[in-house]
Amino acid sequence: GAVVSQHPSWVICKSGTSVKIECRSLDFQATTMFWYRQFPKQSLMLMATSNEGSKATYEQGVEKDKFLINHASLTLSTLTVTSAHPEDSSFYICSARGQYKEAFFGQGTRLTVV
Amino acid sequence: AQTVTQSQPEMSVQEAETVTLSCTYDTSESDYYLFWYKQPPSRQMILVIRQEAYKQQNATENRFSVNFQKAAKSFSLKISDSQLGDAAMYFCAYRSHNTGNQFYFGTGTSLTVIP
Numbered sequence: 759g760a761v762v763s764q765h766p767s768w769v770i771c772k773s774g775t776s777v778k779i780e781c782r783s784l785d786f787q788a789t790t791m792f793w794y795r796q797f798p799k800q801s802l803m804l805m806a807t808s809n810e811g812s813k814a815t816y817e818q819g820v821e822k823d824k825f826l827i828n829h830a831s832l833t834l835s836t837l838t839v840t841s842a843h844p845e846d847s848s849f850y851i852c853s854a855r856g857q858y859k860e861a862f863f864g865q866g867t868r869l870t871v872v
Numbered sequence: 873a874q875t876v877t878q879s880q881p882e883m884s885v886q887e888a889e890t891v892t893l894s895c896t897y898d899t900s901e902s903d904y905y906l907f908w909y910k911q912p913p914s915r916q917m918i919l920v921i922r923q924e925a926y927k928q929q930n931a932t933e934n935r936f937s938v939n940f941q942k943a944a945k946s947f948s949l950k951i952s953d954s955q956l957g958d959a960a961m962y963f964c965a966y967r968s969h970n971t972g973n974q975f976y977f978g979t980g981t982s983l984t985v986i987p
Binding site: 792796799800801802804807849851853859860861862863865866 | 905907909914915916917918919922924963967974975977978979980982
C-alpha cells in the first residue's frame with residue numbers, strides 16, 4: 759500500500775525559532791499534499807493544500823507567512839512554522855494523494871513550543 | 873462547502889459485539905467518495921473503508937462494512953466482532969470526484985471496546 763512518512767514525530771523548540779516538518783510519499787507520486795492541524799480530541803483542521811510545483815492554497819484564517827509550505831517535488835512537501843509561539847503547539851498531520859482515490863496520512867508531528 | 877456530521881462523539885461496544893457509527897453529509901454533487909478513517913492512540917490515520925457514490929453496492933472490508941444511503945446522504949460504518957484493537961477515533965470523510973482534492977472530515981467518534 760501507499761506509505762507517507764512524516765518527520766519528525768515530535769519536536770520541541772524555543773519560542774521565536776522556526777521548525778520544519780517534512781512529509782514524503784515513499785512509494786507513489788503525490789500530486790497533492792494536505793497539511794492539517796489537530797487539537798486534542800478534535801477533528802483535523804485543513805490548513806493548506808499544495809500541488810506539486812505550485813503555490814499552496816491556504817484555508818481562511820491560516821497565516822501563509824507563518825506556515826510556509828513548499829511542495830517542490832512529487833514526493834516531498836515541507837511545512838515550516840516560522841517564529842513559533844506557544845500557541846502554535848499542536849499536532850500537525852500531512853496527507854498525500856496521487857493516483858489513488860483516497861489520501862494517505864503521515865504519522866503526524868507533535869510540536870511543542872516552549 | 874460540503875459538511876460532514878458525526879452525531880455520536882463517543883460510542884462503546886462489548887468485545888465480539890457489533891457497533892454502528894453514524895455519518896451524514898451534505899452535498900449537491902452526484903459523484904463523490906466517502907471514507908472512514910481510524911485514528912488509534914498513536915494518532916496515525918488509517919483508511920478503514922472507501923465507498924464510491926456511483927456504486928450502489930455497500931463496501932465491505934473484512935469485519936467492516938458500510939450502509940450507504942445516497943438519497944438520505946447517510947454513510948454509517950458497521951464493525952462486526954469488535955476487537956480491542958478497534959478502539960480508536962473514527963472519522964468520516966467526503967471528497968468530491970470533480971471539484972478538487974479537498975477532504976472534508978467529520979468531528980469524529982471515539983470508540984471504546986469493553987473486554
